[in-house]
Amino acid sequence: MPFKKLLLAAALATAAATTQAHADALDSIMKSKVIKIAVPQDFAPFGSAGLDLKPQGYDIDMANLIGKELGVKTEIIPVTSANRIPYLQTNKADLVISSLGKNEEREKVIDFSIAYAPFFSGVFGTKAIAVASAADLKGKTIGATRGAIEEQALTASAPDATVKRFEDNNATIAAFVSGQVDLIATGNTVAAAIAEKVPARAPALKFVIKDSPCYVGLNKNEPALLAKVNEIITKAKASGEIGKLSEKWLKAPLPPGF
Numbered sequence: 001m002p003f004k005k006l007l008l009a010a011a012l013a014t015a016a017a018t019t020q021a022h023a024d025a026l027d028s029i030m031k032s033k034v035i036k037i038a039v040p041q042d043f044a045p046f047g048s049a050g051l052d053l054k055p056q057g058y059d060i061d062m063a064n065l066i067g068k069e070l071g072v073k074t075e076i077i078p079v080t081s082a083n084r085i086p087y088l089q090t091n092k093a094d095l096v097i098s099s100l101g102k103n104e105e106r107e108k109v110i111d112f113s114i115a116y117a118p119f120f121s122g123v124f125g126t127k128a129i130a131v132a133s134a135a136d137l138k139g140k141t142i143g144a145t146r147g148a149i150e151e152q153a154l155t156a157s158a159p160d161a162t163v164k165r166f167e168d169n170n171a172t173i174a175a176f177v178s179g180q181v182d183l184i185a186t187g188n189t190v191a192a193a194i195a196e197k198v199p200a201r202a203p204a205l206k207f208v209i210k211d212s213p214c215y216v217g218l219n220k221n222e223p224a225l226l227a228k229v230n231e232i233i234t235k236a237k238a239s240g241e242i243g244k245l246s247e248k249w250l251k252a253p254l255p256p257g258f
Contacts, residue, residue, distance in 0.1 A: 026222070035073070036077055036092070040059060041055060046249070059099060062245065079096070085106070095217065095225075096216070100112075100217050101119065111220055113233060114233050115258070117245070120209070121188075121208070123184070123185050123207055126201060137154075142161055143166060144185040150185035150209055150210075211255075
């Protein structure tokens, strides 16, 4: 066989073996009785180190839930935003559960499950304030961080609202906590942190500005594993388990329609 054809045959054989390995990922997990799941250690409340230095958070609980439903041991692999996808691609992890958003670039290299966690920007305020849309903000004072997505969206959608702009997130949070503003435009994880630290000013969601839920990431060509993960998430939504995770870690019920 000519040398070039020999190289081509070898390349095709390697590609076929790789595809087969990916397709058998679920089978390999079930045989080894271990699933390796990459989770964050630096992004509370999704993943961080607790006082006992053990990982804790929404993503850690979700990882353990998947392992439990599969009947295998969950091995937590600590990752950061920068290395979470490379860990998956180099097979250091079977799944990545790391507050991962979906976009076109990522979809070229990995696959995504259905959404397992809400992640969004919105307008929040105490339960006493009746607001359900941007139209209800007239006469209200909203704190927002200058240049942030939330501030830009409010400028366009609520011209009659009084938006107080602050130079950083800490100043925006301080203004809401101290009562300088009626409402705050921020992310749901920030709202959860406020609720945790200042229960008397616990921010309740009024409406969503931008929705960007979190998905479980996995390698391409793993249909069996993808189907199983989706089945587990669907079951957890129906049973209320995911709702409990939202209440526990995000200090709020799941948003409507999640």
